[in-house]
Amino acid sequence: MKRSMIQRRQDAERERIELCNAALRRVARRARLTPDFSKAIEEAERGFSGEVVRDPQSWHPQMKTRDAARLRLAAARHLFALYPVHAMLERIWIDDTGLGADEVRLRRQWYVTAARGGSLYKAGASTWLTRKEVHAFLHPTAGLSFVEAFWEAIARSYTDDPALALRIARSKIGRTPREEIHFWREVARFFCVNPASLETIDDLCDYLAECRRGDPGYKLEGRTLPALIRRMHEWHHDIAAIERIEAMRRRVHGRAASASTANAVWAGSPLADWEWVPSSKEAKAKGERFVVRQLKQAEDLVMESRAMRHCVSTYAGKCIAGRASIWSLRRCTKERIDRLLTIEVDQQARAVQVRGLANRLAHAEERNVVERWAKARGITLR
Incomplete structure (x- = not known):
């Protein structure tokens, strides 16, 4: 049956009213959740119930915030704080992103100790800091994080310049593992004695970390800032040389071959490395032995070029293409390893070049060792 005009108008009005109601339901303010004070007090007390200074049940805060982190901090202040504590220590109750469980526990323990008026030095900080440094740590420059305040305290024990201490605190020194604090403390002391810009400190930290990885016994004793900067630039030059060699290898063997390693490596000669131990009593007493090792890696080739002060790193293209192989003769004793000669061998197994430091010719003793190796291989x- 056909609907009348009045009915159609009534249906349209009902549809309009329903659309308006739906829009109102979407924008209507939802009821705010009640702050979960009991959860906040439980999270703050967890693990430290024996150190509270106030009854958890007596906490009746007049807070409107629903932020769980801020509630947790307020609960921690109620439970433990007899004295005001710096914001960098309180931060652990608000945000522990990226921290392991042990580190979270340590920072909260330091907060509890400081807030209760206890000795942070006796509570475990003595593992890393002196009493003077603990005092400086508890009174840092405003705006510093926990780690930055830690390293500012160390730097302030070596310098009276607050700007320099702040520079060191904000450098990459503060991002180093605390387990290696003895080495990086020496680095901080070095920069307090030899001031540098933040950019220079950060660049040198990268270089020193690489030195540390290559030699766990690496020390800064007796080194100067200009010498370190020079060696750092040499290191950057070596990295660039390695990258050029890697690019060369990709062009020869394709990108798929480079996916297996970050450093350029090539097959090299099928000849095996060689070792000879002299039979004399003097050699045996020193633990002396001669080793001839093939260099089949970009880093090894660049380091050989750097140590021997010649251009063997430019031979990488010949090695990658299989037209040559590079060998290093070294004398090894109980105390040290000395590079003696660098040897180039062509595809016909001929030693076409034998050079020592700064392209010098081989000494008589070295020639004898090379002859033994050549005969054996x-x-x-x-």
């Missing part, structure tokens, strides 16, 4: 000496 079927190599022709020119």
Whole structure:
């Protein structure tokens, strides 16, 4: 049956009213949740129930915030704080992102100790800080994080310049593992004695970390800032050389071959490395032995070039293409390893170049060792 005009108008009005009601339901303010004070007090007390200074049940805050982190901090203040504590210590109750469980526990323990008026030095800080440094840590420059305040305290024990201490605190020194504090403390002391810009400190931290990885016994004793900067630039130059060699290898072997390693490596000669131990009593007493090792990695080739002060790193293209192989003769004793000669061998197993430091010719003793190696591996000496 056909609907009348009045009915159609009534249906349209009902549809309009329903749309308006739906829009109102979407924008209507939802009821705010009640702050969960009991959860906040439980999270703050967890693990420290024996150190509270106030009854948890007596906490009746007049707070409107629903932020769980801020509620947790307020609960911690109620439970433990007899004295005001710096914001960098309180931060652990608000945000512990990226921290392991042990680190979270340590920072909260330091907060509890400081807030109760206890000795942070006796509570475990003595593992890393002196009494003077603990005092400085508890009174840091405003705006510093926990780690920055830690390193500012160390730097302030070596310098009276607050700007320099702040620079060190904000450098990459503060991002180093606390387990290696003895080495990085020496680095902080070095920069207090040899002031540098923040950019220079950060660049040198990268270089020193690499030195530390290569030699766990690496020390800064006796080194100067200009010498370190020079060596750092040499290191950057070596990295660039390694990257050029890697790019060269990709062009020869394709990108798929480079996916397996971050450093350029090539197959090299099928000849095996060689070792000879002299039979004399003097050599045995020193633990002396001679080793000839093939260099089949970009980093090794660049380091050989740097140590021997010649251009063997430019031979990488020949090595990658299989037209040559590079060998290093070294004398090893109980105390040290000395590089003696760098040897180039061509595809016909001929030693076409034998050079020592700064491209010098081989000494008589070195020639004797090379002849033994050549005879053992079927190599022709020119």
